[in-house]
Amino acid sequence: MKPRKINDSVDWMGSLDFDRRLFDSLIPLPDGTTYNAYLVKGSEKTALLDTVNPPAADELLAQLEDVPRIDYVVSHHAEQDHSGSLPHILERFPKARVVCSAKAKGMLMDLLQIPEESFQTVQDGEEISLGDKTLRFIYTPWVHWPETMVTYLKEDKILFSCDFFGSHLATTELFVKDEGRVYEAAKRYYGEIMMPFRSRIEKNLEKIPRNDIAMIAPSHGPIYPQPSFILEAYRDWVLGPPKNTVVLPYVSMHGSTKQMVDHLMAGLVERGVNCEPFNLPATDLGKLATALVDAGTIIAGVPTVLAGPHPMAVYGVFLANALRPKARFLSIIGSYGWGGKTVDTLSGMISNLKVEVLEPVLAKGVPGEEDFKALDELAEAVARKHAELGLEN
Ligand code: FEO
Secondary structure (H helix, E strand, O other): OOOEEOOOOEEEEEEEEOOOOEEOOOEEOOOOEEEEEEEEEOOOOEEEEOOOOHHHHHHHHHHOOOOOOOOEEEOOOOOHHHHOOHHHHHHHOOOOEEEEOHHHHHHHHHHHOOOHHHEEEOOOOOEEEOOOOEEEEEEOOOOOOOOOEEEEEOOOOEEEEEOOOOOOOOOOOOEOOOHHHHHHHHHHHHHHHHHHHHHHHHHHHHHOOHHHOOEEEEOOOOEEOOHHHHHHHHHHHHHOOOOOEEEEEEOOOOOHHHHHHHHHHHHHHHOOOEEEEEEHHHOOHHHHHHHHOOOOEEEEEOOEEOOEEOHHHHHHHHHHHHHOOOOOEEEEEEEEOOOOOHHHHHHOOOOOOOOEEOOOEEEEOOOOHHHHHHHHHHHHHHHHHHHHHOOOO
């Protein structure tokens, strides 16, 4: 891909990765991703904002072929999908200074062995002049690492946000056109990596000049020419109340737990509560993370195996605990054969969740009349709790 012009002073560079299917050996990428870098040309100096994932380094170097000089390479975030090609850029432009937060400097030295003399660290709010263009750096820690910052190009009112507001979405559309598609991808990305740091994201949203941004240019996914779209979405995900929705991750070995999930779901729907079930062995974990962004209640369907919770359910509960969603209630349902410590084990795994635990429902073998009655009571309790909090669909 050749460089693409955003305006007279700013070019998109980078790489579209349509084929990548997994990030961090963990996060599914059903729509691939992009690694966006941006070249900002001032009247006196030139800055490259971020680089690309190392396998795409040659693509970026080719895009820079006609660029005679780079004075600054801004590294917003030390993770290698943005910083990994820095050594190649410095080899080609040895006089370029790596501009980053003090914390990022140490991380880049550790991760990429960049020599200390290549760095120019900047403070929160500091500015660098490129002549007729000014880069202002704003610390936005914990998006999703501690060293992260964004750059505001003052004269053009463009916010270069790196992972913040990004979406794993490979598309040749430089600017957002299909807002629904980008909304889903950005929400998924928020749920997967930023939701655990919700309180820090809230502070970061306050720090950026949100009423004076003409465009948000992230380092994954298309650029937002209408920033209010993604700013409002983030405010809802971070600050809004949870929805009148139950997320139901479950595993069923011989169908008993599935019967319980189906019965509970019918009871909840009958009482006006939305449900999103996820059969964990067949689930895209990114979809589960997306659903957790808004969930009012989480109910795990967990069969007992080897005297404890099914390992795949443990994985689901571990993930939910790690992602720290804003859900207010939690419960467990499931079938067991002869005993075990399923509830005790799972109860010890949810310390990050600020939830009220509702009475679990465990059935011995195939669920019977008493179990279905208990599931109805659980559905009633969830509907009542959601109504008391005024949660809406
Ligand atoms: Fe896109 Fe946290 O790296």
